[in-house]
Amino acid sequence: MRRSRQLFLALTLAFGAAACDEKLSSIAGPTPDLEPTFSSIQANIFELTDSAGRNACTSCHTNVGRNPAGGLNLLHDAAYDQLINVSAIQVPALKRVTPGDPQASYVVHKVEGRAGIVGTRMPRNGPPYMTDGQILILKRWIELGAPRN
Amino acid sequence: MNRSLARLFTAAALSLCLAPAAFAQDDDDTVLKPAEPDFTIASLGTNMRLPQNKMTFRLTHRFEGPLNDNGIGDLFGLDAGAQMGLEFRYGVITGGQVGFYRTNDKTIELFGQYSLLRQGSLPLDLSARVGVEGTNNFQDSYSPSVGLVISHRFGDAAALYVEPTWVNNTNTLPKELVDDNDSINLGIGARIRIRPTVYVIGEVTPRVSGFKPNSNQATFGIEKRAGGHMFQLNISNGFATMPASLARGAFTTDNWYLGFNLARKFY
Numbered sequence: 571m572r573r574s575r576q577l578f579l580a581l582t583l584a585f586g587a588a589a590c591d592e593k594l595s596s597i598a599g600p601t602p603d604l605e606p607t608f609s610s611i612q613a614n615i616f617e618l619t620d621s622a623g624r625n626a627c628t629s630c631h632t633n634v635g636r637n638p639a640g641g642l643n644l645l646h647d648a649a650y651d652q653l654i655n656v657s658a659i660q661v662p663a664l665k666r667v668t669p670g671d672p673q674a675s676y677v678v679h680k681v682e683g684r685a686g687i688v689g690t691r692m693p694r695n696g697p698p699y700m701t702d703g704q705i706l707i708l709k710r711w712i713e714l715g716a717p718r719n
Numbered sequence: 720m721n722r723s724l725a726r727l728f729t730a731a732a733l734s735l736c737l738a739p740a741a742f743a744q745d746d747d748d749t750v751l752k753p754a755e756p757d758f759t760i761a762s763l764g765t766n767m768r769l770p771q772n773k774m775t776f777r778l779t780h781r782f783e784g785p786l787n788d789n790g791i792g793d794l795f796g797l798d799a800g801a802q803m804g805l806e807f808r809y810g811v812i813t814g815g816q817v818g819f820y821r822t823n824d825k826t827i828e829l830f831g832q833y834s835l836l837r838q839g840s841l842p843l844d845l846s847a848r849v850g851v852e853g854t855n856n857f858q859d860s861y862s863p864s865v866g867l868v869i870s871h872r873f874g875d876a877a878a879l880y881v882e883p884t885w886v887n888n889t890n891t892l893p894k895e896l897v898d899d900n901d902s903i904n905l906g907i908g909a910r911i912r913i914r915p916t917v918y919v920i921g922e923v924t925p926r927v928s929g930f931k932p933n934s935n936q937a938t939f940g941i942e943k944r945a946g947g948h949m950f951q952l953n954i955s956n957g958f959a960t961m962p963a964s965l966a967r968g969a970f971t972t973d974n975w976y977l978g979f980n981l982a983r984k985f986y
Contacts, residue, residue, distance in 0.1 A: 591887075591888055591893060591894045591900060592860060592888070592891065592892060592893040592894070593893060594893040594895045594896070596893065597892070597893060597896075605895060606895055606896065706892070706896055707895075707896065710895065710896045
């Protein structure tokens with residue numbers, strides 16, 4: 571009897587103690603390696619045309635062979651300094667990225683196509699646009715303070 | 720989420736589980752205690768012990784139309800769809816039961832409960848409960864829970880319950896995107912016997928820590944015991960009947976929904 575009690579407890583506790591979390595890749599869609607870090611966003615969003623056909627931001631936001639669209643260069647040597655706490659040219663009241671505040675970050679307004687943006691939703695030749703999951707990951711990086719990580 | 724608090728709570732629950740038999744008394748589990756006639760209040764569990772090798776069945780039903788929306792026009796919500804659940808429990812050892820519960824949103828909970836203390840020399844009944852909920856027929860997202868059911872019976876007249884439960888993976892987003900992915904529920908409930916076989920019940924499940932969106936779910940009801948059956952009519956502000964869904968809260972405190980539970984003991 572005592573042994574069966576112990577077995578019952580061991581089984582139920584082992585069962586219950588199995589901690590579980592959703593996988594980030596389950597919402598990252600066409601960029602399964604995307605994480606809420608600057609280096610990951612740089613590699614998977616800014617500089618990558620993803621498997622769904624969304625164009626890389628650096629198709630236009632580059633200083634290679636042209637002036638960067640909107641005055642924003644998103645190539646990896648320049649992107650961070652051009653985003654963080656820099657006023658948006660189209661809506662100067664908003665920063666391109668306001669660390670800790672995705673709602674006050676114009677980049678989020680542009681990729682979500684919110685009312686009040688100037689010009690078109692990004693990417694300008696979309697759809698496809700960034701998926702809801704990709705945007706959530708971008709917003710989380712900003713929410714975490716938009717570190718240079 | 721305060722992880723140290725969660726670990727402390729889990730450790731306390733595990734410690735209690737590892738030293739159970741010394742407290743257990745082997746009185747007859749087939750004898751009904753009138754103050755605790757069922758295995759659940761409405762959604763929260765009770766300390767009722769299921770005799771070894773016996774089983775029970777329960778049907779839960781929550782109409783999805785708000786009671787106060789169109790009144791008689793849609794028969795107080797009965798014309799809308801419903802969230803239904805079917806539960807089966809089995810007594811595997813003395814004081815220990817396991818169960819299977821599935822709702823028609825394709826969530827399945829597998830759970831076990833073990834009675835640690837019996838009210839008698841001590842003023843409390845106490846059980847440890849563990850469970851895992853899995854969405855999409857237990858294939859997608861899993862939310863394990865560990866909790867205690869603490870109760871006191873006031874003779875044959877009433878029973879009062881306090882049920883702290885830690886639930887993991889309550890936020891449906893990946894942990895990298897959220898601040899809290901665990902919740903601690905503090906279920907509080909009561910059953911009062913107003914006639915020999917008629918009871919009123921009430922329960923509320925505040926989330927005291929961690930992920931706690933929406934409102935706390937509350938349920939009130941009246942029920943009738945008839946032999947091995949229990950028929951309960953209830954009103955609640957949400958459809959949650961499992962620990963993780965209770966942790967995610969009720970939609971609102973403005974809308975209330977009609978529901979019922981039917982239970983049958985096979986002993």
